[in-house]
Each structure stands twice: as C-alpha cells, then as structure tokens.
Amino acid sequence: MITHRRMGATRLALLSSLALASLLYGCGGGETIALEEKGSPFIAFDIWVKAGSQNDPEGKEGLASLTAQLLADGSTQQDTYQQIIEKLYPMAAGYGASVDKEMTVFRGTVHVDNLEGYYGLLKNALLTPAFSQADFDRIKSQTLNYLERQRRYNRDEELSKELLYWMAYQGTPYQHPEEGYVQSVKSITLDDVKAFYDTYYVANNIVTAVGGGFPGGFPQRVRADFDTRPKGRVEKVPAPELEELDRVRILIVEKETDATSISLGFPTELIRGKGDFYAMKLVNAWFGDHRNSFSHLYQVIREKRGMNYGDYSYIEPFPLGYTTQDRPVNVSRRSNLFEIWIRPVGQTWVGDLHPRALFAARAALRELARLTANGLPESEIDRTKVFLSDYSLNYGSTVSRRLAYAVDDAFYGLSGPSGYLAAIRPELAKLTKKDVDGAIEKHLKSPGMYMVFVTRDGEALKKLILSGKATPNTYSGEVLLSLVSEDQQIASWPIVVQGDDIRVMDISEVFESR
Amino acid sequence: MRALIAASLLACASLGAVAPPAAAQSGDDIFPFETRRFELDNGLRAYLIHAGSPGMLAYASVVRTGARDEVEAGVTGFAHFFEHMMFRGTAKYPNYDAVSESFGANRNANTSQDRTFYYLVAGSQYLEKIVDLESDRFQNLSYGEPVFRTEAGAILGEYQQGAYSAFSILDRAVRETIFTEHPYRHQVIGFEADVRAMPQQYQYSLDFFRRFYRPENVVLVVVGDFDFDKAEALIRQSYSGWAPGYQAPAVPAEPAQTKPRTAAVTYSGRTLPMLALNWIAPAWSATDRTAVALEILGDIAFGPNSAMYRKLVIEQQRLQSLQAGFGLSRDPDFVQVMAMVSNPADVQAIEAELLAEVERFKNEPVDEKMLADTKSAARYGFLMGLETHLGVAGAVSRAIINTGEMEPINDYYRTLQSLTADDLREAARQILTEGRRTIVTLTQAGG
Numbered sequence: 008m009i010t011h012r013r014m015g016a017t018r019l020a021l022l023s024s025l026a027l028a029s030l031l032y033g034c035g036g037g038e039t040i041a042l043e044e045k046g047s048p049f050i051a052f053d054i055w056v057k058a059g060s061q062n063d064p065e066g067k068e069g070l071a072s073l074t075a076q077l078l079a080d081g082s083t084q085q086d087t088y089q090q091i092i093e094k095l096y097p098m099a100a101g102y103g104a105s106v107d108k109e110m111t112v113f114r115g116t117v118h119v120d121n122l123e124g125y126y127g128l129l130k131n132a133l134l135t136p137a138f139s140q141a142d143f144d145r146i147k148s149q150t151l152n153y154l155e156r157q158r159r160y161n162r163d164e165e166l167s168k169e170l171l172y173w174m175a176y177q178g179t180p181y182q183h184p185e186e187g188y189v190q191s192v193k194s195i196t197l198d199d200v201k202a203f204y205d206t207y208y209v210a211n212n213i214v215t216a217v218g219g220g221f222p223g224g225f226p227q228r229v230r231a232d233f234d235t236r237p238k239g240r241v242e243k244v245p246a247p248e249l250e251e252l253d254r255v256r257i258l259i260v261e262k263e264t265d266a267t268s269i270s271l272g273f274p275t276e277l278i279r280g281k282g283d284f285y286a287m288k289l290v291n292a293w294f295g296d297h298r299n300s301f302s303h304l305y306q307v308i309r310e311k312r313g314m315n316y317g318d319y320s321y322i323e324p325f326p327l328g329y330t331t332q333d334r335p336v337n338v339s340r341r342s343n344l345f346e347i348w349i350r351p352v353g354q355t356w357v358g359d360l361h362p363r364a365l366f367a368a369r370a371a372l373r374e375l376a377r378l379t380a381n382g383l384p385e386s387e388i389d390r391t392k393v394f395l396s397d398y399s400l401n402y403g404s405t406v407s408r409r410l411a412y413a414v415d416d417a418f419y420g421l422s423g424p425s426g427y428l429a430a431i432r433p434e435l436a437k438l439t440k441k442d443v444d445g446a447i448e449k450h451l452k453s454p455g456m457y458m459v460f461v462t463r464d465g466e467a468l469k470k471l472i473l474s475g476k477a478t479p480n481t482y483s484g485e486v487l488l489s490l491v492s493e494d495q496q497i498a499s500w501p502i503v504v505q506g507d508d509i510r511v512m513d514i515s516e517v518f519e520s521r
Numbered sequence: 522m523r524a525l526i527a528a529s530l531l532a533c534a535s536l537g538a539v540a541p542p543a544a545a546q547s548g549d550d551i552f553p554f555e556t557r558r559f560e561l562d563n564g565l566r567a568y569l570i571h572a573g574s575p576g577m578l579a580y581a582s583v584v585r586t587g588a589r590d591e592v593e594a595g596v597t598g599f600a601h602f603f604e605h606m607m608f609r610g611t612a613k614y615p616n617y618d619a620v621s622e623s624f625g626a627n628r629n630a631n632t633s634q635d636r637t638f639y640y641l642v643a644g645s646q647y648l649e650k651i652v653d654l655e656s657d658r659f660q661n662l663s664y665g666e667p668v669f670r671t672e673a674g675a676i677l678g679e680y681q682q683g684a685y686s687a688f689s690i691l692d693r694a695v696r697e698t699i700f701t702e703h704p705y706r707h708q709v710i711g712f713e714a715d716v717r718a719m720p721q722q723y724q725y726s727l728d729f730f731r732r733f734y735r736p737e738n739v740v741l742v743v744v745g746d747f748d749f750d751k752a753e754a755l756i757r758q759s760y761s762g763w764a765p766g767y768q769a770p771a772v773p774a775e776p777a778q779t780k781p782r783t784a785a786v787t788y789s790g791r792t793l794p795m796l797a798l799n800w801i802a803p804a805w806s807a808t809d810r811t812a813v814a815l816e817i818l819g820d821i822a823f824g825p826n827s828a829m830y831r832k833l834v835i836e837q838q839r840l841q842s843l844q845a846g847f848g849l850s851r852d853p854d855f856v857q858v859m860a861m862v863s864n865p866a867d868v869q870a871i872e873a874e875l876l877a878e879v880e881r882f883k884n885e886p887v888d889e890k891m892l893a894d895t896k897s898a899a900r901y902g903f904l905m906g907l908e909t910h911l912g913v914a915g916a917v918s919r920a921i922i923n924t925g926e927m928e929p930i931n932d933y934y935r936t937l938q939s940l941t942a943d944d945l946r947e948a949a950r951q952i953l954t955e956g957r958r959t960i961v962t963l964t965q966a967g968g
Contacts (some may be wrong), residue, residue: 088835089835092826093826096825096894096895096898098901099897099899118901118904118905141835141836148841148863149841152793152841152861155791156792159790159791160790263790264685265681300618300622301622309675309678310675311671312674313671313673313674314674314678315674315675316678316682329682332627332629350682351678353681390622393622394622394625397624397625397643398627405908406908482670487667
C-alpha cells in the first residue's frame with residue numbers, strides 16, 4: 008500500500024515536441040483522428056461514441072454507462088468474455104469504457120507486437136457484441152453494489168462532488184450521476200441496452216481515434232470497419248441552460264463520520280478554448296490548481312493551518328480527483344461549474360467537527376471574495392505563467408493521453424495550433440492583467456453558491472449555519488500569532504442563507520431515485 | 522466505476538531520438554535503456570538512465586526507509602509524516618515549493634512499507650537547479666516546531682480521507698491478526714492514536730532525519746534526456762559533503778506462525794461480506810525460484826484469467842470481485858486472495874472453494890499454456906510500464922527497495938522466464954500451508 012503526500016500515483020513525463028493530430032474522413036461518413044508517432048512501440052485507441060449520460064431516458068438513468076460497461080466487459084459473437092480475457096492476458100493489455108455526461112469512450116493501448124490480436128478483440132467488442140444475459144446480470148449486479156453501498160460509504164469527498172453537480176443541474180440532462188440512481192438502474196433491461204446501442208452506436212456517431220506507431224493505412228482500416236455499422240439519425244440534446252444562481256443553497260448529507268467533506272460551486276459559461284478560457288485557466292491554477300501546493304487555497308487552509316489534506320478549485324470537471332494528479336481526459340462538456348473542493352476536515356477536540364468544517368468553508372469563500380475584489384497582482388500572474396507553462400507539459404504524458412486530448416479537441420472544435428495542448432503555452436504568454444482581472448470579474452462574481460457538506464448530525468450543522476455564529480478554528484498545537492487576526496475574520500465570514508434553502512438528507516436517500 | 526475497467530492499461534513510448542524500441546534489450550536483460558551506475562565515497566548510489574521524451578527528465582530519490590522502520594512504540598506512520606516534512610524547506614531554500622514551482626516541475630513523494638520515493642519531473646534544462654535543490658534538502662532540512670505541528674494536522678486529514686472504507690478496515694484487521702512484532706502490523710499511515718499524537722513528536726522527527734536520511738540509505742535514479750557526464754559531475758559535487766551515519770533500525774523478526782488464524786470484523790456502513798485469505802510469505806528475491814513462482818501463482822490461481830474467476834465471478838456470479846495480491850516485500854509479508862461475496866449466506870462455501878483450489882495447485886501441475894501466457898504478460902507488463910520517465914524510475918525501484926541496487930531487476934525476469942510447473946507447485950506446497958494461513962472476514966454490522 009502506498010500513501011501519497013499530495014496526489015495519486017502519476018505516470019508522468021512528456022513531450023516537448025507535440026505531434027498534431029490529423030483529422031481524416033472515412034468514406035462512410037464517420038470521422039477518424041490519427042496521431043502518428045513513428046517509431047513508438049505502442050498503439051493507443053480512443054473510440055468516441057457521441058452519447059453520454061445526458062442521453063439516458065428518464066427513469067433509465069445509468070443506461071449509457073451500463074451499455075458501455077457491457078460492451079467493455081462482456082462477450083462478443085466471436086468469443087465469450089472469458090475467452091477475451093484469456094486472449095488479452097499474454098499481451099498485458101486491455102480496453103475499458105468511460106462514460107461522462109456527453110461522451111462515451113473506449114480506450115486501450117497495446118504493444119505493436121500484439122496489434123492484430125488486440126484490435127480484433129476491440130473491434131468485436133464494439134461492433135459485434137453478444138449482449139449476453141449472463142454478462143448483463145453480472146454487470147448490473149456489480150453496478151448496483153456500487154450504487155447502494157460503495158458510492159455512499161467509501162469516499163465522502165467524491166460523493167460531495169457528485170452531489171454538487173446533482174444540485175446545480177436540477178432539471179437538466181446533466182443532473183444525474185453517470186452511473187444512475189439505484190431505482191433507475193434496477194429498472195434497466197437488456198432490451199434497453201440493445202436499444203441504446205442501436206440508437207447511438209451508429210457509424211456517423213462514432214469517431215475512431217488511433218495514436219502511436221501504427222502501420223501505414225491502419226487508421227483508415229479502423230474507420231472502414233466501424234463504417235460497417237449502420238448510419239442513423241441521432242437527436243442532439245440541447246446544452247443545459249442554467250440560470251444565474253441568486254442565493255446560497257446548501258445540502259447537508261448526514262452519515263456517521265469523523266470528518267466533513269465539502270464541495271462548493273456555481274455555474275459558469277466557460278468552455279475550453281473559447282472566450283476567457285485561458286485567462287481563467289491561469290486564475291484557477293493560481294487559486295486552486297489540482298492537488299498541487301501551488302494552489303492558493305491549499306496554502307491558506309492546509310499549508311498554513313494544517314486543517315486537512317488539500318484544497319483546490321476547478322473550471323472543468325475532475326471526476327475521481329482523489330485517485331490521480333493527472334488531468335482527466337474525455338470528460339468534455341458544453342456546460343461547466345466553477346467548483347471548490349475542500350478535502351475532509353476532521354475534529355481536533357470533541358464538539359469542533361462542525362465549527363472546523365464551517366471555518367474551512369468560510370476561509371474558501373473569503374479567499375474567493377478577496378480574489379474577485381482585488382484581482383490578481385501582476386507578480387502573481389507572472390509567477391503563475393512560469394509555473395503553468397512548464398507544468399502543463401506534463402498533461403500529455405502518454406500517447407493514450409495525447410490521443411484523448413485530440414479527441415477532446417474535436418469535441419470542442421479545436422484543431423492544429425488551437426488544440427488544447429498546443430495552445431496552452433502561447434495563450435498563457437499573451438495574457439495581460441486586464442485579461443485576467445476581466446475574466447475574474449466576469450466569471451467568478453456569483454451572487455449565489457451551492458454548498459454540499461457530508462457530515463454527522465446534519466440538523467446541528469444546519470442550526471449552526473443559520474445562527475450566524477462565528478466558528479473559530481481549533482488547532483491541535485498552539486495558534487500561530489501571525490494567523491490570529493485573519494482567523495477572526497474567517498471565523499465570522501458571513502454565510503447568508505435562508506432556512507428553506509438548507510436541505511438535510513440521510514445517506515440512505517442519496518441517489519436512490521430521481 | 523467511471524475509471525477504465527478491464528485488464529491493465531496504458532503504455533507507449535515517446536517521440537524522438539531518446540527512446541529505443543521497447544523490445545530492444547541487450548543480451549537477455551529485460552531493461553532496455555542505457556544506464557550508468559556510480560557510487561560516492563559516502564555510500565550514495567546513483568543510476569543515470571537515458572529514456573523517455575526529449576527535453577525532459579525525472580529525478581527520483583529512493584530512501585530505503587518506510588513503515589517497516591517504525592520499530593518504536595507510538596511512532597507508527599512516521600516515515601510517511603517525515604516525507605511531508607521534507608517539503609518544509611532549508612536555510613538556503615526556505616520555500617521548497619516555490620522553488621520547484623518555478624521549474625514548472627511535477628513533484629511529489631509517496632511512502633510505502635519499505636521505502637520513501639521523492640521525485641520531480643521537469644525540463645532537462647533545470648537539471649543543475651534540481652540537483653542543487655534536492656541535495657540541499659536531503660542534507661540541510663530545517664523546520665521549527667510550529668510548522669511541524671501544522672503539518673501533523675494535514676496528516677490527520679490524510680488519514681481521514683481514506684481510513685473509513687470497508688477495505689481499509691479489513692486491511693487493518695488482517696495486519697493486526699498476522700503480525701504481532703513486525704512493523705508490517707500497521708498501515709503506512711500509522712495507527713490513529715499515533716497520528717493524533719504526532720504534534721508531540723518534534724524531537725523524534727529530528728532524530729528520524731539524523732538516523733535514516735543518510736547517503737548509504739539513499740539511491741538516486743535520474744531518467745530522461747540529459748548528459749551523463751554532466752549529471753554525474755553535478756551529483757558528485759553536490760552530495761559528496763553529505764556525512765554517512767545511517768543507523769539501521771532493529772526491525773524485529775515476526776515469530777514463525779505455526780497454526781492457522783482467523784478473525785472477523787464488522788463495518789458500520791453498508792457492504793457485502795469481504796473474505797481475505799492470507800499466507801505469510803518469504804521476502805522478495807530476484808533469484809529464489811520459490812519466491813518468484815509464488816508471485817505469479819496468485820494471478821494464475823485467482824486472477825481474472827483463472828479458473829476460479831471464471832467459475833465464481835463470471836459463470837456463477839457468487840462473487841462481486843476476486844483479486845490476488847501476491848507481490849512480496851523486503852521482509853516476509855503476507856500474500857492475499859480477496860473476495861467480495863454476493864450473498865452473505867455463501868461466505869463459508871466460498872471459503873471452502875478457494876481453499877480447495879489452493880490444494881489443487883499443490884497437487885496438479887499448472888497448465889503449460891497458462892504458464893507461458895503469464896510469462897508473456899509479465900514481460901509485456903514490464904515493457905509497457907516504461908513509457909514515461911517516472912514509469913522507468915518506478916520499474917527499477919522495485920529492485921532498489923529490496924536490495925539497494927537496480928541490476929537484480931534483470932535477474933528477476935530471468936528467473937521468472939525460467940520457471941517451470943514444478944516451481945509453481947513447490948511454491949504452493951511450501952507457502953500456501955495451513956500453518957501459515959490467516960483468514961479474516963468483514964461483514965456489515967447488524968447483518
């Protein structure tokens with residue numbers, strides 16, 4: 008077992024000369040992305056189906072995810088699931104599915120020695136699945152075990168993030184978690200899965216992306232194989248339109264725990280590559296770069312005060328952030344939140360669980376208010392440029408990741424020099440203080456805020472919030488003199504909220520049904 | 522659930538001139554990259570390796586100290602805690618984070634039972650600055666008591682983000698049932714009471730640094746695109762003044778287990794039953810055929826490609842999951858088969874089936890195709906882990922942790938490739954015995 012100081016295991020490194028993906032078009036109408044890296048002994052696949060949890064029918068939430076899992080983890084018309092495992096085993100290779108709001112991707116990497124055998128299995132999994140009832144039963148049972156038990160009990164901080172999205176996207180196709188609700192998944196049948204596959208896994212709705220040291224003509228061959236799927240008309244789901252949040256709304260989930268997990272956030276209009284995106288990327292790196300001590304929030308809450316394991320912010324989704332420092336790929340969306348993640352805050356003395364949680368939340372709110380009031384000084388902008396320009400070289404550390412970024416570029420309509428990995432450094436270099444402060448003004452001044460707390464005794468926390476009382480921090484050691492005055496301000500930082508806007512929910516109700 | 526499922530993933534080499542084809546080993550060595558080893562008079566060893574993408578490098582410091590070295594009462598979790606303190610600066614560089622940020626470095630550290638691993642990944646142009654920064658903190662770390670106490674709060678937060686899962690509770694029960702003396706009894710993060718008492722251990726932390734952070738106990742691994750001569754000169758210049766003085770801890774040997782043990786724990790949240798079958802196993806070795814055979818036996822008997830997995834997970838669906846963890850450690854540690862059982866009434870029957878399968882491997886030779894496929898998987902698995910600079914450093918660090926040298930990694934794969942069905946049967950007979958066995962179950966409180 009390994010514990011980590013600041014982040015999960017990384018597979019880092021990269022890449023100064025960035026290969027640019029070329030977009031080809033197959034004669035069948037489906038798109039191909041080829042990211043050739045000659046001489047590489049590895050070949051990566053990223054098969055993108057343009058459907059995600061937003062396409063789940065009402066009452067069948069979780070269908071896109073279950074469909075993808077069945078294809079990735081089930082039998083084909085040629086091989087049983089066990090035979091597939093047996094064939095993949097000596098290659099030390101595999102493929103897996105990932106489903107987000109808008110996209111489903113099947114990813115895998117293989118050594119060039121094993122390309123033919125591997126590709127045959129991957130192709131069959133996606134083009135000629137067996138839809139075996141036994142496989143379906145196994146995967147549905149595993150999914151329900153996750154939904155009923157593991158999601159609720161294993162990792163409160165991941166749960167608090169899921170709940171933040173659930174709150175913010177009420178009434179939209181983004182509302183439900185990708186894996187669905189307990190009751191909706193129970194209602195899904197194998198026929199539902201087949202119908203979803205027939206509707207969305209059609210030739211013109213699948214992008215085939217291949218990267219690495221593939222042989223000549225290989226991407227075209229993959230495209231031709233996928234063009235044997237019928238074409239189909241896919242209805243486009245409108246992007247969620249969120250109204251500006253005008254007040255604070257709080258969800259408290261109650262369960263037995265010794266630490267409080269906290270997520271805060273509000274809707275933004277930011278989309279990768281568009282408008283103020285790079286200015287906000289810089290601002291966000293300064294304010295809360297993921298699992299990095301560069302994060303200002305980290306410095307304030309963890310480094311100076313030792314309150315928890317880390318504190319970060321986001322302008323794009325970052326599922327499973329506790330597992331990795333690597334940026335997620337293939338979670339492209341047309342709507343985003345600005346999000347603050349405060350890792351679990353425990354109690355140091357009996358009775359201080361809630362005051363400490365509120366102190367940490369207030370510290371984050373105060374820092375956000377200071378940022379929006381003052382903007383970023385020139386010196387901090389420069390410091391962030393220096394850091395982020397070099398640090399972002401780590402993003403595309405493997406051919407699989409570089410390929411996935413190219414797929415995301417296609418999602419956002421970016422290509423060539425405007426592609427994300429290619430554009431970060433030149434776009435950062437161009438930014439001025441005016442750009443940065445303008446972006447802060449436009450995107451971070453929200454009159455409202457969604458707040459999620461997963462903690463013990465929810466009614467007591469609700470009462471404490473509504474009382475408006477100061478919640479001083481308690482330290483396990485002596486209080487540093489340098490922090491006393493600032494701590495007083497934080498402890499009484501206002502959280503203005505109406506009683507009706509605080510909901511307390513028992514853990515057993517969480518994600519039970521829509 | 523959202524993560525990529527299925528078998529092992531990811532791989533690939535990089536662009537440009539530095540990366541050789543992954544299959545181009547010299548002789549019968551599995552490790553494919555050009556390497557230079559040297560040792561300073563004070564005992565510090567360094568490996569320089571040409572691999573990975575152009576213009577980048579990883580700089581890793583492997584300290585051969587981990588949770589196993591926490592032999593005194595009340596200081597479990599200290600190796601990991603100390604890892605945090607290594608980021609708290611020196612007189613020359615009071616703010617380590619700020620300096621490493623200015624290189625845009627991806628830097629971090631992690632601690633396991635047997636070692637602490639520090640790394641930076643950054644542009645090769647920063648090599649000189651990195652050697653200066655890293656050599657300085659390993660020799661001149663300096664922090665006051667208030668900062669020490671503050672960091673202790675962050676450790677408690679780290680404990681709390683992972684401590685309450687069913688898996689973690691089961692793991693603690695397994696360790697505390699198997700070990701009575703050896704520090705493998707505790708998780709790397711430490712016992713909760715010790716974590717909560719850490720703010721009082723400032724003086725101990727200074728002793729910890731003085732005893733363990735010494736050149737004889739540290740191995741540098743530098744991977745990437747850089748000049749060997751220049752790097753060696755920089756390292757010699759910056760680390761030669763580091764005084765030796767490593768004091769190896771008296772790690773207590775675990776008394777030999779002679780009888781089977783069992784334990785049962787409950788979980789206050791909701792969970793399906795979990796069943797852990799464990800056997801105390803020998804220390805890691807690159808050349809001991811029984812030890813190496815045991816490591817692959819786990820996958821063969823209980824991995825996703827095993828007969829048991831096919832029967833209990835795929836066909837009968839009586840298990841939600843079945844996993845084998847048969848990797849060995851620097852000292853004798855346990856190997857484990859872990860099952861999550863779909864029906865709580867089925868736990869005993871599952872246990873009986875898994876134990877019967879163990880007996881089968883003691884009596885019947887392993888299938889030859891399965892053995893050959895496992896060797897292939899081990900080889901490709903190793904090669905596919907070499908895509909990134911950090912992946913290369915991690916791949917060689919397994920041998921370094923256990924022996925202090927990286928060369929045994931080639932011996933290890935030679936041994937593995939030469940294994941026969943008899944070796945595997947012998948490993949099952951010698952190690953997977955009743956006398957070495959500990960079975961622990963975890964169930965939901967209240968049924």
